[in-house]
Amino acid sequence: xxxxxxxxxxxxTSSIAQAQLQRMNDSQWHRGPDEGSLHIEPxxxxxxxxxSIIDIATGQxxxxxxxxxxxxxxxxxxxxxxxxxxELQGLGFAFHTRxxxxxxxxxxxxxxxxxxxxxxxxxxxxxxxxxxxxxxMARDRMGVKPMFYSVLDDGRLLFGSELxxxxxxxxxxxxxxxxxxxxxxxxYFALGYVAEPRCIFKQARKLPPGHSxxxxxxxxxxxxxxxxxxxxxxDNKIGLEDACVELDERLRESVRLRMISERTLGAFLSGGVDxxxxxxxxxxxxxxxxxxxxxxxxxxxxxxxxxxxxVADRYKTNHRVETVKSDDFELIDILARLYDEPYxxxxxxxxxxxxxxxxxxxxxxxxxxxxxxxxxxxRRYRMHLMEERMRSSLPAGIxxxxxxxxxxxxxxxxxxxxxxxxxxxxxGMARSSVEAYFHSVSILRGPMRERLFSAKLKSELGGYDxxxxxxxxxxxxxTEDPLALIQYLxxxxxxxxxxxxxxxxxxxxxxxxxxxxxxxxxxVEWLGTLPSNLKVRGQEGKFLFKKAMEPKLSDDIxxxxxxxFSVPLARWFRGPLRQRVRDAVLGERLAATGWFEQDYLRELxxxxxxGVYDYSAPLWTLMMFDGFLRQVVDGGTATVAALxxxxxxxxxx
Numbered sequence: 001x002x003x004x005x006x007x008x009x010x011x012x013t014s015s016i017a018q019a020q021l022q023r024m025n026d027s028q029w030h031r032g033p034d035e036g037s038l039h040i041e042p043x044x045x046x047x048x049x050x051x052s053i054i055d056i057a058t059g060q061x062x063x064x065x066x067x068x069x070x071x072x073x074x075x076x077x078x079x080x081x082x083x084x085x086x087e088l089q090g091l092g093f094a095f096h097t098r099x100x101x102x103x104x105x106x107x108x109x110x111x112x113x114x115x116x117x118x119x120x121x122x123x124x125x126x127x128x129x130x131x132x133x134x135x136x137m138a139r140d141r142m143g144v145k146p147m148f149y150s151v152l153d154d155g156r157l158l159f160g161s162e163l164x165x166x167x168x169x170x171x172x173x174x175x176x177x178x179x180x181x182x183x184x185x186x187x188y189f190a191l192g193y194v195a196e197p198r199c200i201f202k203q204a205r206k207l208p209p210g211h212s213x214x215x216x217x218x219x220x221x222x223x224x225x226x227x228x229x230x231x232x233x234x235d236n237k238i239g240l241e242d243a244c245v246e247l248d249e250r251l252r253e254s255v256r257l258r259m260i261s262e263r264t265l266g267a268f269l270s271g272g273v274d275x276x277x278x279x280x281x282x283x284x285x286x287x288x289x290x291x292x293x294x295x296x297x298x299x300x301x302x303x304x305x306x307x308x309x310x311v312a313d314r315y316k317t318n319h320r321v322e323t324v325k326s327d328d329f330e331l332i333d334i335l336a337r338l339y340d341e342p343y344x345x346x347x348x349x350x351x352x353x354x355x356x357x358x359x360x361x362x363x364x365x366x367x368x369x370x371x372x373x374x375x376x377x378x379r380r381y382r383m384h385l386m387e388e389r390m391r392s393s394l395p396a397g398i399x400x401x402x403x404x405x406x407x408x409x410x411x412x413x414x415x416x417x418x419x420x421x422x423x424x425x426x427x428g429m430a431r432s433s434v435e436a437y438f439h440s441v442s443i444l445r446g447p448m449r450e451r452l453f454s455a456k457l458k459s460e461l462g463g464y465d466x467x468x469x470x471x472x473x474x475x476x477x478x479t480e481d482p483l484a485l486i487q488y489l490x491x492x493x494x495x496x497x498x499x500x501x502x503x504x505x506x507x508x509x510x511x512x513x514x515x516x517x518x519x520x521x522x523x524v525e526w527l528g529t530l531p532s533n534l535k536v537r538g539q540e541g542k543f544l545f546k547k548a549m550e551p552k553l554s555d556d557i558x559x560x561x562x563x564x565f566s567v568p569l570a571r572w573f574r575g576p577l578r579q580r581v582r583d584a585v586l587g588e589r590l591a592a593t594g595w596f597e598q599d600y601l602r603e604l605x606x607x608x609x610x611g612v613y614d615y616s617a618p619l620w621t622l623m624m625f626d627g628f629l630r631q632v633v634d635g636g637t638a639t640v641a642a643l644x645x646x647x648x649x650x651x652x653x
Contacts, residue, residue, distance in 0.1 A: 003031030003049040004073040005160035006126055008135050010221055013042035020169055021045040027168040028161055031508045035060060039071055044128055046073045051511050059099035069130045074101045075161050076123035076145045079257035084118060116212055116227050126159055133217040141228045141521040143209030143496035146504055150176045150204040151221050163340035166204055177203045182460040189449055189621060190442045190466035192344035193497035200341040209496055230491060232484035236529035243534060244548040254520040255281045258366055266291030266362035268354055271307030273542060273558055274368025278517055280552040283315040291362050292317040295324050295354045307557055322357050324350060327576055336627035338505050344443060344621040345498050346567050351506045359510040369499055370519035373490045374527050375545040376483060376535030384437055388482040437486050438470045444618050457595040469493060483532040569616035574609050581619055584626040
């Protein structure tokens with residue numbers, strides 16, 4: 001696991017300033033504290049920060065082929081590198097290291113851009129082929145590892161694992177422009193993150209998952225090319241019993257590949273189905289006790305540690321637990337610098353803490369991320385399927401006006417029991433399937449954004465609605481199955497923009513590598529062939545997964561209600577953070593943008609703090625946007641911010 005960065009002159013061979021490249025590389029020191037190296041030649045500079053995991057002795061980067069005409073910087077892990085190494089040796093390639101990085105170099109020599117089809121893992125890498133005058137960038141299929149890039153006005157291309165490395169570049173003319181993209185602002189307030197390929201700054205982009213970018217010097221920079229997409233064919237006729245057996249075999253293979261490491265290995269254990277299944281599988285593959293870690297909360301409403309302990313006891317793991325106070329909000333200032341873009345998932349706080357705990361004992365940790373998307377675990381999936389049955393039973397000419405009216409007149413009843421909070425359901429019933437799902441997952445739904453955004457921002461948006469992100473992906477989904485469609489949408493949006501972003505930044509802030517067996521692309525492809533009734537059956541999500549795990553996990557792990565990894569925002573904003581949220585939301589920074597209606601901001605704050613409404617999610621989203629403006633836009637250089645982040649992380653450990 002590493003941090004990569006670089007500068008490429010797309011038009012010629014202008015000189016690359018070592019100090020500039022060093023500054024970019026230093027901004028990502030936390031991603032690879034073990035080693036850091038640069039390579040510079042006319043028109044090209046590569047930087048690398050290394051967290052040594054595999055081939056510690058000889059796997060340094062940037063790494064070259066035999067005649068040094070090809071050079072790579074690579075972040076991630078190729079889990080099938082050993083079999084690929086044997087295949088490439090059979091083709092006549094000689095290896096000088098035992099690293100997966102050299103496998104990619106020779107795979108490029110053997111297969112060119114198609115090399116990505118052979119790679120099984122999480123990765124973001126950039127290759128320079130001097131003989132072909134070609135730069136090649138690629139990102140893994142599920143978007144586990146990040147890749148930012150920007151083409152400057154002078155034709156130079158900057159790239160990096162984190163946006164802060166691009167912001168660290170300054171050629172005396174300001175480097176990358178910091179103009180905020182209003183369309184990204186719309187996406188952020190709808191979704192809580194800026195969706196790929198957009199970035200918060202107009203001049204930067206993210207390379208989408210499953211895409212590569214081939215740039216030939218002297219030619220315009222093209223659009224990325226998709227090399228992989230998941231297909232939900234749902235055409236596998238396998239029975240439940242055989243599916244359980246095959247799932248167990250595939251999970252064992254995925255976990256086994258991710259247990260290859262020369263550094264201490266462990267796993268997160270929350271007590272939920274996904275992490276417990278990963279730990280149970282690891283225990284069956286290891287002759288030594290598995291290292292596991294959990295975060296406990298002093299508020300019982302958020303505490304799953306007893307369930308994690310049950311799994312730890314059953315499999316006799318080396319289990320560590322630390323308790324986080326329910327008022328653990330001292331990390332708030334760190335988050336903006338950590339994520340670079342505005343990011344509004346408050347579970348980033350406990351995720352940061354569990355990564356901090358894990359790094360005290362291991363360098364590599366397996367996680368259960370991706371299980372809900374692949375196996376159909378979210379409660380919102382079951383709600384959406386129920387609404388879909390109702391939608392299909394009524395003609396649109398009756399359904400839309402009827403439920404549209406009910407949605408408008410029914411009060412927002414945050415204080416009421418869940419069964420009486422029907423406003424969202426009514427609003428969803430008046431919409432199409434994709435529009436309804438987008439509405440259900442939005443943090444600030446359309447009517448709220450309409451009131452929040454000023455005439456100035458609406459003018460800059462030019463009618464753009466973040467729903468376009470979902471519409472674009474839905475058009476490519478290749479399925480009309482209600483569950484498969486929203487699983488596909490989540491894999492393209494929420495999993496990448498929220499979950500993977502959260503885990504990558506939180507783990508790398510502590511120089512911890514996190515591996516994701518439930519996002520193995522071969523496992524995901526196989527699950528896409530299974531009918532939806534093997535994933536959600538009645539009111540039971542993850543039906544197949546739970547059935548397959550019954551021999552390994554108790555019913556109180558498999559079939560209890562999902563708790564989630566959340567923090568008590570509503571109470572914070574009425575109590576210890578009461579003044580802080582007022583100062584942020586009603587303060588000068590948000591007002592100075594001219595993008596927000598001040599009366600509505602005050603209504604949100606007052607309405608929440610009066611106890612009548614729960615506006616904690618919108619308020620957190622606004623607070624994190626204010627933090628982004630303060631820490632990233634106004635907070636000085638990226639290198640200084642990164643060093644400050646490292647110092648604060650050390651102080652809080």
